[in-house]
Amino acid sequence: MLLIDDHPLFRRGLMNLLMDEDDFTVVGEAANGVEGVAMASRLKPDLVLLDLHMAMMDGLKTLGVLKAEGLAESVVILTASVSRQEFLSALKGGADGYILKDTSAEKMLALLRNEDQKDLMLDDDLQRVFQSESTATLTLDGLKALTERERQTLELIARGMSNKLIAREMGLSEGTVKIYVGNLLRKLEVSSRLEIAALVHGHSNLEGHK
The missing domain is CATH 1.10.10.10 (Winged helix-like DNA-binding domain superfamily/Winged helix DNA-binding domain)
Structure with missing residues (x-):
């Protein structure tokens, strides 16, 4: 697993959480998309946890490169953003999941383990976030x-x-x-x-x- 996030304190806390679990192995951490792509190219992680809002190369661009070059088996967006547009853009860009950073540790671990064997690792709280919004695309x-x-x-x-x-x-x-x-x-x-x-x-x- 590779972590790509520009917030060092959050990244360190997440690493500590994951490293306490026997079934997760963190192979590296990167502070931005450029560094993350380089590390993914070298390490070939099975899972990348990717923040959206980063300097140098944002999360959506990083996602595009990771997917286009086949640098990771799965890429899960882990972000504080509750923007519907960013959510839709991430899914259309090939993200394998979308998890909010304020998700509980227990729920986050369950989603990352994909315990329900789902095609898409989606935070249930997204339904609550978007419930008050509408879209014209689903006619x-x-x-x-x-x-x-x-x-x-x-x-x-x-x-x-x-x-x-x-x-x-x-x-x-x-x-x-x-x-x-x-x-x-x-x-x-x-x-x-x-x-x-x-x-x-x-x-x-x-x-x-x-």
Whole structure:
């Protein structure tokens, strides 16, 4: 695991937390994106914890380089930012998770361990943060076009579930779930399940449009 964050006190506290856990190994820490990319290129970490707001190279640019060059298996944004736009940009940029810095240590460790075997490590508090906001990207027409099964699939994707877990939850074959996911991509005019999750987390009235 590699930590990239420009706040030394936070970085040191996080390192101490992770190093106390037997199943985590921190291979390095970097104070900015440029240094972080160089370290990731050399160390090839399986997981990078990345802050968004840094000098020299911000988190989104760093994320883009890490993903484009295949320098880490997973990149999780760990930030104090509750900006919906930054959240959406991070997911579209390929982030594998988004965790708020004020998350409890217990919850953060559970998310990083991915104990629920989710495709996306998302802090549940994001739903609370974005609940008062709305977005035009998840259109009413798009919602109305969804079948009941597609809507169920949509909500489970938004919770970060993989196709395998969705199939188990809905009592369907994994192949059928893949068909539903394909339908969602087409009807909502997005290109990935991460964008589906981003749309739902940014939409405040999903339940009201059933």
